Amino acid sequence: MTEMITAKSRIYRLLNIKPSSGKMILLILPPVCTFWLFALGKRLLEKQNKPDKTFKFFATTTIACFIFAYVITPLLMLVIPNLVVTGERILPLLYFIFFFFFGTLGMLTNLTVKYDRLSKPDYHYSLVNILDYVVRFMILFYWPFTIWAFQKKVNEYNE
Numbered sequence: 001m002t003e004m005i006t007a008k009s010r011i012y013r014l015l016n017i018k019p020s021s022g023k024m025i026l027l028i029l030p031p032v033c034t035f036w037l038f039a040l041g042k043r044l045l046e047k048q049n050k051p052d053k054t055f056k057f058f059a060t061t062t063i064a065c066f067i068f069a070y071v072i073t074p075l076l077m078l079v080i081p082n083l084v085v086t087g088e089r090i091l092p093l094l095y096f097i098f099f100f101f102f103g104t105l106g107m108l109t110n111l112t113v114k115y116d117r118l119s120k121p122d123y124h125y126s127l128v129n130i131l132d133y134v135v136r137f138m139i140l141f142y143w144p145f146t147i148w149a150f151q152k153k154v155n156e157y158n159e
Helices: 002-016 022-028 030-048 053-079 091-118 127-141 143-158
Strands: none
Touching: 002 030, 002 143, 022 030, 022 143, 030 053, 030 091, 030 143, 053 091, 091 127, 127 143
16 A cells, blocks of 8 residues: 555656756656656646546556657667668657657646636636647647746646
8 A cells, every 4th residue: 555655656756846956957858758747647637536547548658658769769779780760660650659749748738727727617718718728738848948937837736
């Protein structure tokens, strides 16, 4: 029981990083960022008492793809000198990675905007407020540039 609790709390440590901390640089690394996306989605789904099977599948597949692309492939290229990972060979793999990455970002965009809107139940959202989804998606997509500004809100989500 305690192993499960500590395993759950370890992933949420990424959400507790303060924007002024030096650890923020770690969130720029692509594999770490995918863990951050996973932790953020899990936390918001827990708070909203929603099932997380689809998000968990997309997020874990994204984590696996990013680890393969950014860690395993470069190591294999060091070990196997004739390994070529370019051209038409890589295109299906890139489509696969982008499909799951954009799927994860889309679900997380929806989760964060809906969670923010729960705090204002009396406000009536109009067609103009649809841009909230576009803005949030862009914030998540351009995470190396916006992570410092968005991490403050993530700290509030994690409380």
